[in-house]
Amino acid sequence: MSTIILFTIISLSAIGAIAAIILYFAAQKFKVFEDPRIDQVEENLPAANCGGCGYPGCRGFAEALVKSDDISDLYCPVGGNDTMSKVAEILGKAVEAKDPLVAVIRCSGSPEHRKKVNSYDGASTCVIVSGLYSGETACQYGCHGLGDCVEVCDFEAIYMDKETELPVVIDDACTACGACVKACPNDIIELRKKNKKDRKIFVSCVNMDKGGIAKKACDVACIGCKACVKVCAYDAIVVENFLAYIDPVKCKLCRKCVEVCPTNSILEINFPPRKVKPAQPVGEAEAKETPARSTGEKENDNNIINQEG
Amino acid sequence: MLKTFPKGGVHPAEGKYSANNAIETLPLPKTVSIPIAQHIGAPSKPVVDKGDKVKVGDKIAESAGFVSANIHSSVSGTVVKIDNVMDSTGYKRPCVIIDVEGDEWNESIDRSTDLKKEISLTDKEIINKINESGIVGLGGATFPSHVKLSVPDGKKIDVLIINGVECEPYLTSDHRLMLEKAEEMLIGIQILMKALNVNVALIGVENNKPDAISNLQNIVKDYPGIEVHALKVQYPQGGEKQLIKALINREVPSGGLPLDVGAVVHNVGTALAVYEAVQKNKPLFERVVTLTGKSVKKPSNFMVRIGTPVSNLVEAAGGLPEDTGKIINGGPMMGKAVNSLEIPVVKGTSGILIMPAELSKRKKESNCIRCAKCVSVCPQGLEPYLLNKLALLEKNDKLEAGGVMDCIECGSCSYTCPAGLPLLDYIRLGKSRVSQIIRSRKQ
Amino acid sequence: MSKITISPSPHVYEDTTVKRLMFDVVIAMLPVLAISIYFFGMGAIIVTLTAVVSCLAFEWLIQKYMLKQEPSITDGSALVTGILLAFNVPTNLPIWIIIVGSLVAIGVGKMSFGGLGNNPFNPALVGRVFLLISFPVQMTSWPVPTGFSNSYTDAVTGATPLGVMKEGIGAGESVSAIMDKIPSHMEMFYGHMGGSMGEIAAVALLLGFVYLLIRKVITWHIPISIIATITIFTGILWMINPESNADPLFHLLTGGVLLGAIFMATDYVTSPMSVKGIWIYGVGIGLITVLIRVFGAYPEGVSFAILIMNAFVPLINMYIKPKRFGEVRND
């Protein structure tokens, strides 16, 4: 064997061995403990870093999960129950199953129903309009239509419908992270329980004015007449401040309230068409036609989007 | 060289159409809606009920804390109801609604027009009287005046500054007061000086009101310790901090109050109200309101009872012009655009400006070209372009570090921006977010 | 009554618009253009037209078809870029090279960043430096200013006074000997010398400067800080050894110092926001310019200096803030 090869082997091996020895002792001497579970947990998180959990990024959430004893308050809305149960498995902690949620827009005040009385000329964001009187319409509670919710959505799950000037949620894309709920200055968006086949019934209005004022501002406003409360068999509806609210947990999707609402402010979405009632007075049918069609359109829109998505 | 503040500022077209029109007393309205929250601080508590009879000057709502103010009836008549009525902020707020019947004043009020010069009350009594009379800052900020006069222990006040600048374009109510009620105002200033125990009072007036300045300078000779200073016409000369800097060259520290540099600032209107309250026992229930605008037939200055609907003023000034595009409560730089004429005049209403449609649209927005004009006009030495961006991107910590809380919302940046960007809109938004954060941090 | 408008305050606006500012700059450049045409003839016209038309065209095409925005070529910014680009090249530059320069200036320098206001570097200078490095031969052979009859295609070419000076000093000649070979200071002042079309006539550039000051389009800080720095720096070198360093006036009158200081360093988008920052920026440009001129390989360094300081602008803006009202100082 030539000397070159010998030198090569000796020097490189020596360097390698020395490096290994030094590193080993350094590692022993300067050991800093870091919980290895943090990495494990982080690996299982969706890495969207959306902040929906309330922590800065997935790593921060992972640390919080490892540190806290009870993780039932911590929830990753993007990963959902699957992720949380995996995390719980790693940490050996119990996690409650939560109902999947989806964002709904509680305003139907398209220009057709809610006349514009002013014109707004300022920075194009809802937060600023909401500080200015009632915005462009006489209803100060409703949607301003400038799309703050669309802006904040990281999942492209909301878009503005150009005709109704209202936001539309794409159910399949929505992860219920709650960013839009926080962004809406008028608290129009609510996270509601996701039902079978994306069926939904909810009061699509947040107007807390008295009936007359509300009605004057918007055709489809909830006027707080309590007709729905009377017809609900499950005590799922309450009226407060002249505004009805359907408890998503108690509601059994019987659709009775939808029929009795005089202003059609309760929406039913993704239901099969109703059987036509034979004995309906002509006038009432006409009065109902417009809103009924509009919800129908909404349904169609949703279907189209679902197919695309 | 005229005195002025050293940094920033703009000079918008003045448009003082109503400067030469003497104050007229507006006829009594049929009903008034008097909001119970007309000042900064806690809303007052109503002390009248539906059906009660009230006289002019009767207290109808009581101060609900130290930073709050009494509210008095501005008319005589019957309380119809206490209901939510939209006020100038656009929100429906509780108002006492009174049907006007005659004009019967509370007996204790001295209705004579004689000048009453000698001040008989002590400093404490003066402050009490002011508190009792519900006087708030009439320049627009509506901060309860007695609070400003109650100097906390350890603070030494050596100068009273009277704000007669009226730097907002179009508005002339203070201007007319300084011409027509100068004598009363000066006595009011003396009362304030006594309440504060100071020997010096400086009145700052912008140099575009030479008649008011010479009028005051003539009379002020009889009032020792009071000086009148003409100031350069530069917006926002009337900003409290800018005025102090211009007159006595002291800089109110960031986040601080004028108290911190030994000064207290009051508006000329407030001084007059103080005179009337202390010498004539007349609570604050009326004020001068300018109604003006390019297309307004008769730009006027009215003496108006609080609670009068704005529509009455418009009527008296010749009706709403055809081309109305915007109705502004206050001046064009800091006033609020309102969407109804049915809002009531309140203590802080210094003017109603009616803008023609052609002037009420903003410039078309384009990209920021980083021309730094906003930086150079900012009287507070801030960087509006940056704050605007940070507010848009919701970078609240950087906003706070960037001094967003120092913004006085004077609007100079938006006014000057060649790209027509709504700088102040976003800065204001960022400011409210940051102040929320600061508040939650304190808790 | 029609709908009432509501908006947050303020409700009045100054009538200055971006467009007005840009067209003021264009007006301020007209005297320079006139003198260039006087000295270089058709070449000046052809180069300017090509640059302007291609800049406008590229901006429009990119906005319309690539960014899918509303084209905003009427705001005048592309026009300014076009004219400035033309000002920075010799008047006998082939048309296709000018078009490449315009594409780089608008496409790379400006639109890649999202258009007006977003670009960190001055687009015209990006175009010029790109051309200078890509086509060094064509970009450094300047036509001799023979007058309006100057031919575009086959003009007699020569070096700029700066080039001659650099060559001469490099070859060990004395400054006074070199001075005899180049135009006098007076000739330089009114523009009778070789060079890029916009940089020759100091008198016209100063005229434009005065106009911009009067119209309050720019403030004096940037140009003066650059000019002062160059004067002081070259003055020191000159005093140390007048035979191997040219005098300060020579440095001011030759090359792109005035053009750069008045029209390019003052570009709103790429200059600092605070007055203190502007001083740092101006002094930096001056220093780097002299450094390149005296020690570097290139005879002229204004363009590079401005681009380099452009790169520092975000840092300057980040750390040099205007003094806030009522700021509590800790020192």
Add this chain to the structure above:
Amino acid sequence: MEYIIIIISAIFVNNILLAQFLGVCPFIGVSSKVETSIGMAGAVTFVMVIATIVTYLLQKYVLDAFGIAFMQTITFILVIASLVQLVEIILKKVSPALYQALGIFLPLITTNCAVLGVAILAVQKDYNLLGSVVFAISNAIGFGLALVIFAGLREHLDMVNIPKGMKGVPIAFIVAGLLALAFMGFAGIV
């Protein structure tokens, strides 16, 4: 004078990042904020200087002495990798504050070709020990300068509306290109 030329050349004329393309990965990766880029620049300076000294000695007393210069790459990288890890381990324990500021960049530095590149270049250029150290420091400064300027530019870009397709890395490259274009002006200064 010789050292001044080394310094100016390394910082401006032959900037390690903008002209020699060494250390581009961290340049693109860590330059989104000025503060982090300053930390990174500090960490690189630290490691680069130590690594250059160690590899210089290694080259001189081991590789050249035994005539096995062809083992340069493998020994250098082994030493640098161990060194970085060592520094990281020690820093974590000894000065957690410094670790927070610099340490998080250390793993990145192992694969930063600027460190290995400078070590090899210093050998290639035949500098003595002091020259090698000066070379390492000035290259580190050049790296840091470019990184900090670049981070400033990128922070600026975060505040403006970059076209969708250009956002992030592509625009960073364009900026780097324009920065390199500007730095070409320094050509020939030394």
Add this chain to the structure above:
Amino acid sequence: MSQWKNFSKGFFKENAVFVLFLGLCPTLGVTTSAMNGLGMGLATTFVLVMSNLVVSIVKSQIPDKVRIPSFIVIIASFVTMVELVMQAYVPALFDQLGLFIPLIVVNCIVLGRAEAFASKNTVFSSIIDGLGMGLGFAMALTILGGVREILGSGSIFGFKFIQGDGMLVFVLAPGAFIVLGYLIVLINKINKKTA
């Protein structure tokens, strides 16, 4: 994952240069011509394949703590081999690529693949992965080199098709950055369309 997918992902979906932004130093440094790019790419491919192969063979024998140093030594050995072989048989190309040959060792792709793929997968898929990533890298370098050569020198693979010089900026440093920037945009567009 099928082996085909495993192989082809390196070209577009996970292209080291255009999508993952790895190995940028040689990408920018040596791509003044298509030929240089190709040469560098192939050299890197060799190292990638071989180190992936060896790492996947020895992965179970290596303790965690010395994983990285061991991998580096393995990689560095192959780099040195490439160095020696090139020096001996293609000295011209070796001179052109210069410093960047030893720097393959710190190319993030090589270590990255060894760490992320080869240390977890079978020998065969590791080779395929290395081959795919490496050829994808070579492709990227060749494209970049090609574009720069066409624009900068008016030639491709040394074949001159215009008279005189091209736009010199493209063979210099600024051109490298700018071309890569726009290529990334382009590749992203293509990737999105095919997705």
Add this chain to the structure above:
Amino acid sequence: MASKKESTFLSMVLTLFMVTFIASAALGYLYEVTKGPIAESKLAKQNNAIMQVVPEFDNEPGKEVYSMDVDGGTLEFFPAKKNGELVGTAVSTFTNNGFSGNFEIMVGFLSDGTIHNISVLEHKETPGLGDKMQKSKSNWSVQFNGENPADFKLKVTKDGGDVDAITASTISSRAFCDAVDRAYKAYMEGGKK
């Protein structure tokens, strides 16, 4: 998957030792194998450069090389002989005045000092400008061939010499002349053997 080895001290050191051992053994072997070809290719390169600048020769100039220290650098002289007769000398020379620092060229002199030919060994000059001094890029350096610096001023025309500079690259041209001049002077002052 096979179970991982534990990170004990012994296993760590042993593994690293094994890896380096195998690696170095393999490399050492490869080095032995490639040593010859590498040396050959280096020699070929040198010979090639010499061949380009001097007339035909049949000796091995690389073996007869001698050197001289000039201006802080070293010039190497390669005498080319045919049938034992000196036909020319290739001088590898340098300049520090290049546009991008120093560069090296090889100048071939006939015995009377006439330049036979010049080739560029190593340079960093700007592509498209300074690099035109390479034969592969332009014919610029041909103008030196057959000129004797005794009556051919090795300066660019701008500096009063006889050399036409490369367009827009006076600095590179000047540096080139500087290098040739250095070689010529050294050759005449005792480089000639």
